[in-house]
Amino acid sequence: MIIAMTTTALIYYGAASTRAVSDAARHVADQIETGRRHLQNSVSLSPGGKRVCDDLCAVAEECKIPNWDGHGAMPVSEETYRLAYRFIESLPLGIPAPSVGAEPDGHLTLEWHRSLRRTLSVSIGPDGDAHYAALLGPRKKAYGTEPFFDEIPKTILDLIAQVMAA
Amino acid sequence: MSVDGAMPSIANEELLARFIVFSRWIRSNQTVKPDAFMPPSTLDLSVTRHKDLSIQTLWQIGQQVADARPATLYGRADLTATEVRRQKLEVEPRPVPENLNHASIIGWPADKPAQKSFAQELAAVARYVAKPSAL
Numbered sequence: 001m002i003i004a005m006t007t008t009a010l011i012y013y014g015a016a017s018t019r020a021v022s023d024a025a026r027h028v029a030d031q032i033e034t035g036r037r038h039l040q041n042s043v044s045l046s047p048g049g050k051r052v053c054d055d056l057c058a059v060a061e062e063c064k065i066p067n068w069d070g071h072g073a074m075p076v077s078e079e080t081y082r083l084a085y086r087f088i089e090s091l092p093l094g095i096p097a098p099s100v101g102a103e104p105d106g107h108l109t110l111e112w113h114r115s116l117r118r119t120l121s122v123s124i125g126p127d128g129d130a131h132y133a134a135l136l137g138p139r140k141k142a143y144g145t146e147p148f149f150d151e152i153p154k155t156i157l158d159l160i161a162q163v164m165a166a
Numbered sequence: 167m168s169v170d171g172a173m174p175s176i177a178n179e180e181l182l183a184r185f186i187v188f189s190r191w192i193r194s195n196q197t198v199k200p201d202a203f204m205p206p207s208t209l210d211l212s213v214t215r216h217k218d219l220s221i222q223t224l225w226q227i228g229q230q231v232a233d234a235r236p237a238t239l240y241g242r243a244d245l246t247a248t249e250v251r252r253q254k255l256e257v258e259p260r261p262v263p264e265n266l267n268h269a270s271i272i273g274w275p276a277d278k279p280a281q282k283s284f285a286q287e288l289a290a291v292a293r294y295v296a297k298p299s300a301l
Contacts, residue, residue: 062190068188069188070185070187070231070235071212100190101191101201102201103204104204104206104207105204105207109199109201113193116290117290121199123278131282133279133282133283134286135286143279143280143283144279145278
């Protein structure tokens with residue numbers, strides 16, 4: 001209840017921050033504004049969550065024909081779309097919304113991106129595996145495969161946190 | 167082509183273009199997603215060498231790629247042969263009748279996560295050039 005009220009307050013009353021006058025008050029107002037922006041982009045809260053699901057549907061529709069990339073790409077299957085949708089639905093509250101894309105092998109991709117060298121891409125295919133790769137600074141990187149059974153693998157949640165950390 | 171029939175290799179400083187015909191491969195900040203550099207199942211990623219081409223001819227080749235789908239040509243992602251080779255990948259000339267400057271990025275690992283990692287590195291150094299509206 002408290003969390004829900006705080007969430008609502010952060011989203012709808014963030015504009016009050018413009019009235020702050022002292023340094024301390026401005027700092028608090030900035031923090032509220034940052035929190036409000038994060039919450040508005042959360043996967044589990046609209047409009048961010050709805051936008052991702054709408055994007056996923058649009059990409060799957062656009063890529064359901066062979067050669068959708070002009071270079072001979074495989075079509076995105078119904079099963080791939082279904083699994084990617086479930087993956088998004090399984091993202092816990094507070095995770096920023098990813099952007100949606102597709103790869104030539106017909107996999108759908110979800111990307112969390114802060115900069116060119118702080119970015120995570122997760123591919124979902126029809127076999128239920130989540131293939132991921134991340135750049136985590138100038139020299140650090142990670143990649144691998146995790147099975148997806150209706151729960152986001154901890155490895156991927158940790159990488160999202162690392163990429164999106166301020 | 168050289169006297170012995172072998173294709174001359176691509177110089178390190180040569181620019182290579184990957185044509186973008188899928189809008190979701192471009193981020194809102196005009197950078198390129200790694201999806202654009204993921205290889206097909208044949209593990210040879212198509213690019214076009216800038217070598218000896220006017221910019222107008224380069225865009226015409228991109229338009230041919232888009233028309234084959236058919237799709238919209240949004241732009242191209244440019245990178246050098248050096249940037250490809252820095253990832254332990256190789257780029258070879260593979261001319262085709264409709265594009266004598268066609269080349270392939272080869273040497274990809276077999277497993278998908280490693281391919282994604284390589285594609286991320288290429289995307290991080292690629293420069294996106296939007297198609298001019300005048301074309």
